[in-house]
Amino acid sequence: MKPSNTIKELLDILNSNRIGGVPVVDDKGQLVGMVSDGDVLRYLAPKPLGIAGLVYIIEEQ
Template identity: 70%
Template sequence: MQVRDFMITDVITVKATATIKELLSIMVDNRIGGLPVVDDQGNLVGMVSDGDILRFLAPKPLQLINLYNAMYVEAETIEDVLEHNLDAPVKKIMTKRFILKVSPDEEFEKTIRLLSQHHYKKLPVVNEAGRVIGVISRGDLIFNISQKMISL
């Protein structure tokens, strides 16, 4: 079996220029925890997850920034963070380097190894031109494996 046999082809993506607020809306409306980031031609330029958002929006604790003068930076509140960070672009928090992706012709077994070895929840599926044509998630793999077991 190949990735094309069980990938999701109705892919929800986001542009790198979208705001964090827009990203949150897309994720909540579609009940998804991550998605590919694409350029205007649909080429993969990054990935963004709910974990990326949480790390970005987490308030910073009280910090000592200058030991000599004992200067402190006040702890942030979630309200402060949301006020200042929701208009930031997705490109500020997306993963841009070492993005794992698979082709639609990739073997099922290799995809399982990639997801389990790297602890990713989903991988983008890209064609030869680098365009996102699908997504494969751990849930898709589990569903596929369970269907195989039921048919045995």
């Protein structure tokens, strides 16, 4: 995955491969970071939520 990929592309990769995270590489193939499904949830809901809040976020996508 590249830093320029979208959140939608990330979710498609995670879902289609049934994985929870992927490495992020630059144009030279060097590792620059990791991104996970948890990162996406924290991005979408930066404040603490209960289970009901997470279910709402998941259903809205």
